Every structure is written in structure tokens, then in C-alpha cells.
Amino acid sequence: MVRELAKIFIAVGTQSVGGGTSTLFLLRRFLVDRGRLISEREFTEAWSLCQLSPGIHLVALAGLLGQRIAGWRGVIVAVSGMMIPAALITVAMTAAYGLVADEPLAHAALAGMAPATGGMTLGLAIVLVRDARRHGWRAVVDVALVIAAFALLLLTTISAVLVIASVAALGTLFLGRERPTSRAGAAE
């Protein structure tokens, strides 16, 4: 079982490009559709719980699924299987880029990649708001909090950690009426 789990998570870590939706798609296909190692309901429930974890939600998902399928050995195999080969590929790509980073063509490519990554960051933020905001008049309060966090980071030198901690504390008291929905797009 552990060996099969290792094969699946190594395949997911090395075959899913770009993270998020593609990684989630492969995990579901290998574990639920093909391997039948876990039920659709268990997969969905684990994914919902992962929305509550800090850091990379897909790592939390790998840990939860690995634990459910093969206990603590499953956690280690699933997380390291998904992360280590992918990290090696990432390092190899970074090293390869480093060899040409000072070339004029690399500078030109970077001039296009910078706004692309900036725009993607903005797009992801909008997805996050779409998924986390409540409805009706409460949405206005939620969007106001987003704008406040945006302005604080852009216009002041306040700590980003303090902004997150303050709004999270406010959330504990006032924002819990509707549950956030979970979406693959914000999960990477």
C-alpha cells in the first residue's frame, strides 16, 4: 500500500504543471477514479478541511489523504513523494535560468514575466475575495477589509503579519456567520 501511495504522489508531483487545479485533478484521478484508495466523499471532506490549514493547502491534502490511507507512514510518503521530486525539478529550472539570467534576452523575457506574475497575483487575490466574501450587505464589509489591508501594505510600513492577525481577530468576532466556500483555484 505504501509503495503504491509513493508511486501515485511522485507521479502527481512530477506530472502536474502549475500547481492548484492540475495537481488536485491528478490527485483525484489517481486516488479516487483509478486507484479507488479513497472515496469521493472522503476526498471532498479532506479538501474542505485543508482550506483551514496554514501554508500550501495541497501539502495538507497530501498529509490528510496519506494518513487516511496508510497512517503516519502514509503522511511521510505522500508529502515527500509529492514535494521532493517537484522541488528538485524546481531547483534544476532555477539553476538553468541562473545560467542565462544576465543575457539580454533573459532580461527582455523578465520584462514580460514581471507584469504577468504581478497580474496573476492580482487575479488570485480576486479569486480569494470571491470565495471568502459573504453575501448581501456583509459583502460590503468584507470588501472594505480587503481594501483596508491593500492600502495599509501599499501606503504604510505596517507589518503584513499584523494586518493578517488583526483582520483574523476581527473575523473571529464578527465574520463567522457564513462559511467560506472552497475552490480549487485559490488552493495552490
Place this chain on the structure above:
Amino acid sequence: MDPVTLFLVLLKDSALALGGLGSLPLLRQDLVATGLASDTQLVQALAIGRLSTGPNGLWIVSLGFQLAGPLGAGMALVAASLPPLLILPVTAAARRWLLSVRFAGLVRGAALATAGLLCATGVSLVVPAGDVPSWWQVVVAVAAAALTYQGRLHPALVVIGGALLGLLLAS
């Protein structure tokens, strides 16, 4: 950069973030604002994270490698992998608390703050301090934001498209 210091910064920022890109505003403040890294290194790491395999939160492995070599990459990998696993003991010990209204509010608050901080970081990457972007860079940024929101085009293709436009228009 001292790998232990780098590890502690990456671990703290990963632990306080929601999602793989959630640590971006925190890391930019801790590393770029203090001069330990540059926006260029951040953009390279983000782009490689989108083009590489696995979760795109692995962009911090690329950043770790740029800042402290293979040891930095290893530190970044561990720092990115540990905080999400907190969900395991928490779900075992306090599943009911995770499903409470108060915790839902905490997660929503953190998500909304993260969204605001990501917006600010995104704007800063498109419009770096003291620099005015070209018209085509603004178009690329708007198009990338729209494509990411729609989620129809693979993120790696968005990065490749930006790079190709850069090669065409900036070289």
C-alpha cells in the same frame, strides 16, 4: 544569506499564510524590503513556480535556492512542508472546533487580509517603486489577472505568454 535565518523567515511566513502564494506579501516585506532579496528574484521564483511541477507554493524553493544555494532550497522545502501538516493533529484533536463559527470567521478574516495584501504585492510587482511600466506591460498585467480569475488558461501558459511578449517588445 544565513540558511538558518532564511529557514526561520520562510517557516514563519509559510505558517502565517493561507495558500501557496499567501506568503508572498510577508516574504516581500521580510526579504525585499530589508534588502536580503530583490523583486527580480521574487519574479523569477514566481515564474519558475508556475512553470515547474507540483504545487506552485514551491516557488519559495526557487527563492531559497537563489538566496542560499542547495541548502537554501532544502530549508525552503522543509519550511513550506511543515505548517500545512498542522492540520493533522488539529483535525484529530479538535475537529469540532475547526467547524465552529468562530474558526470560520478567523479563516475568512485571514483570507480577506491575505487578498488585500496580495493585491498590494501584485500592484508593486507591476509598478515597481520609481518605475513606470510600459503600456504593453500594463496590458499583460490586466490580461494575466483576467485569465487567472477565469481559470481557463493554464498558469504556465500565462507566464510563457508574458515572456514571449517581453522578448518581442522589450528586446
